[in-house]
Amino acid sequence: EVGGMFAKDNLLSGRHATLIVQGQSVWVRDEGSRNGVYIRLAPNQRVEMQEGDQFCLGRIILRFDHRPPPGLMPSPDAVGYLSLVVGRDVDKALFPVAIPATGLTLGRSRSDLRFPNDGWISGLHCQLLAIGPQVFLVDLKSSNGTYARIRGTRALNHGDALLMGQRIFHVNLA
Numbered sequence: 001e002v003g004g005m006f007a008k009d010n011l012l013s014g015r016h017a018t019l020i021v022q023g024q025s026v027w028v029r030d031e032g033s034r035n036g037v038y039i040r041l042a043p044n045q046r047v048e049m050q051e052g053d054q055f056c057l058g059r060i061i062l063r064f065d066h067r068p069p070p071g072l073m074p075s076p077d078a079v080g081y082l083s084l085v086v087g088r089d090v091d092k093a094l095f096p097v098a099i100p101a102t103g104l105t106l107g108r109s110r111s112d113l114r115f116p117n118d119g120w121i122s123g124l125h126c127q128l129l130a131i132g133p134q135v136f137l138v139d140l141k142s143s144n145g146t147y148a149r150i151r152g153t154r155a156l157n158h159g160d161a162l163l164m165g166q167r168i169f170h171v172n173l174a
Helices: none
Strands: 017-022 025-030 037-040 046-048 054-057 060-065 078-086 097-100 104-107 126-131 134-139 146-149 153-156 161-164 167-170
Touching: 025 037, 037 054, 037 153, 078 126, 097 104, 097 126, 134 146
Parallel strands: none
Antiparallel strands: 017 025, 025 153, 037 146, 037 161, 046 134, 054 060, 054 146, 060 078, 078 097, 104 126, 126 134, 161 167
16 A cells, blocks of 8 residues: 555556465566556567556666557558657657567667667666567566566566665565
């Protein structure tokens, strides 16, 4: 529940997430929070993107969809589309973005899709990799990580990092 040191975090819901501990096992469950629970991807880890999945790089949250948003003409070679969910100092006119079959890199300066005003984003941060009809999110060894929004309940491992609200929590299983 939000209170104490979390009271001023306006990105946390009143009941945001629950940590479940059973012996040496730990899970996190998103309690239907407005802004979600995100887990950091390991470098070069491939996470298959599903319709409506969201991910965070720097201070930006993007949404992945296989089909174009309403009102956008489909691109013939697109394997998916990115829409902006949250992002200060982001050129909103860039969105939605069609993801070509060759994939798409994201970063601050050395990528296909650039976010030059977000100092939390590496020059080459992450990519959307297309393999056949599947699209994968891959962190490219970024300094501050790429975070994928979880759905429901997720098992946690030692060393995992969770982004909830404006804070990052590190999982330390003794």
